[in-house]
Amino acid sequence: MPDWATFAGFAGVVLVLLLLLAHASKSAVSGGTPIRGGVDRPQPGSVDPAVAEVHASLTNRVRATGRGTDPTHATQPQLSTLALLANVAVSQGAFGLLLLAGGWFTEIPPSAFGVTAPVLSASTLGVGVVLGGVLYAANEVGASVGERLGIGADEGLREALAPDSPAGWAVLLFLVLPIIAGFEELLFRGVLIGVFAAGFGVSPWLLAVGSSLAFALGHGAQGPAGVVVTGVLGFVLAAAFVLTGSLFVVVVAHYLVNALEFVVHEGMDVDWG
Template identity: 55%
Template structure:
């Protein structure tokens, strides 16, 4: 087997991390835009924010898009034409499409990491990849339930302290149909859990420790900070609570050296959070 190309794999890993953090910052900017606050659509009709089909803060590209009252060629004013386009966009941008978008983007990031590990001859064991047994699943489920409870407590504490915990992203992705829930629970959340654990735990801790001889606990601290910043769309409270969750998952990974355990735990935290809060 060829010698592992640790530096090349590390470069790809850090590039994927930078892209993920940049995407999180872009999502945070979109969710915090005035047009999307308080669940209102850009048109101010009171429709849910997840139905908004325009990019918040995007400048108009023409007089009609700026919403003036001059007549268009079909007898409508520019403001009326813009309203029709916005309404059409809101109708086409469904939660299912948002879920598929997340699955595709996270899946592509994950595929890049897997390809980099394969091309760079990174040993699967360095990433924590191993045989999945009933014990692995049971341990992951137990840890996932415990972390979900701790995560809920953290959100309540953040609320009590007046620390903003933005739930816009979760609300955007919460399905409104049986098909949407199927896509969420059996496609999107497994992809998210698998990719994020491969990146933040398998690569940033396991592979970096094996390839560069750095203490896994030191790497766990660094990956926890990166994990928190990667969830910037959840606001300051979300960054804090998610950072604590990431720290716990990092500790579990270091202690068990098992990627499947933390993937199962991560998936369960997300799945329980969506299903429990769907009744709010």
Template identity: 45%
Template sequence: MTDWAAFAGFTGLVLAVLLSLAHFSRGVPHAEGTGSDAPAAPHDSESGPAQNARVGSPDDPVSTPAEPDETHEPADPDTVSLASFSVDSTDASPRPEPPTLAGGDGAADAESDVTAGSEPDSDREPPGVTAAPVSAVSERSASAADLPPHLLLANVALSQAFLGGFLGLGAWYAGVPAAALGFSVTDLPAKLALGVGLGIALYGANRVGSTVSERFGIAPDEAVRESLTPRTAAGWVFLFAVALPLIAGFEELLFRGALVGAVAAGFDVSPWLMAAVSSAAFGAGHGAQGRLGIVVTGLLGFVLAAAFVLTGSLLVVVVAHYLVNALEFAGHELFGW
């Protein structure tokens, strides 16, 4: 006999761990409506000298900030802890900035920063100018020595595999039928084709939505994707062949198979009600992507949940989920879409 209550306990524990990790991974709060590609915004004049300095030119005089305290040691470039995948460029404590270029010394200091190998703060850029791509790690991730992408990918893959294995162990212990979780070996080619079509359609809708939102000045936060982007050919192979399949498989097993399929079957609850609940949890589980990311992933999760309810197949939603993630990496990083 199936012990639905025991499996619900396993599911709740896994969900609690995942949401806790998502909460802690947010690190420093995100700036609303900003992403890694968004232009640097001017700051309020009361926020300190680090936010007052801007680049000037001989033909464009600007106000010169107050002379910084010479005894104050400049802080190191912003980094984040290992628990954080994405951060805002706002620093907790302001650090002194050199005078503007119009003052004469700012250019020399800026040149010394470049020769020292440090990346200039985004606050030093004039409004409307984005940071040019460089080989150094951006402020949205830790330094290359502390947080390289391949270690991030390995950490994500291992954590997802561990949680997925624990959930699978709970399903075996509770005697949950495979059909309740969406496992079936019938009509595999048709389900695979349906998953491919759904994944491509969702990716296309996501790109259109991102383009429209950027037109209104709402740029998605892409810090998580940037921090996970491989830098080597082996890293790309690991991403597409190991990390993304594990992520798609585990998340669909939890949010669609367990929260929708098993709960609806075991407790006589409407699967559409559970689709809404699981989609809200799915969005909250992507809190590292900021509030806009939570909303977008929540909507995506509901479409996947609806596909699961209509088809009863976990394979369809796993393939679709994988393609959305894979096309996002490939499209943006390889083809500049």
């Protein structure tokens, strides 16, 4: 028999740990950090708190070694973007495995997370791709408007983490971003909406609002404008989860938004501004 209360407490601990990590990352980057060529970047934006965690690690290493003023140090092995991205995959993957282990131990049915057979169908993939494309376009419009109003998030973080080799792109696109999308959707949509609604009879739309607020708080490193945009995008993902009942729809959409940001802006060097 499912132990909803125990799993809820377990999930709450994971959520608090994630938000504390995001807050620590925000503190680490809030003062501006010289990453490349001695340029002091303002508080950067990020597609995910996990990526902010990478920047915090990079920031701390630069400060500890005092090498931020020489661009050649950015390519040293200890500051390898590939290694930092791999670190994100491990940390976010560990969080995700903890949630899955907690769900297994407390006998939460997969359907409560939005996982039903068939696990991934052509219809869920198609809906996820369309939703991801629309959200990406909306995100670009929002970023452009924010930049024109002088409240846009700085893109230094994404630029610093952009891979500079085929191996780096492979790790980013096929390991790091899928893990980030999978874990965050599992927590913010599958658990905070699906499981809580199934286990406690709370309105999924009320839970969608609460999970979107938590999702936005996890992106504090983006600054106020980034938090607002992320909260809105999070609610759209939450609404899609409620309407479709599919975790994989929102995982696909989330992944696509993140992947397109990197590919378009860093891989193709496109600047809509």
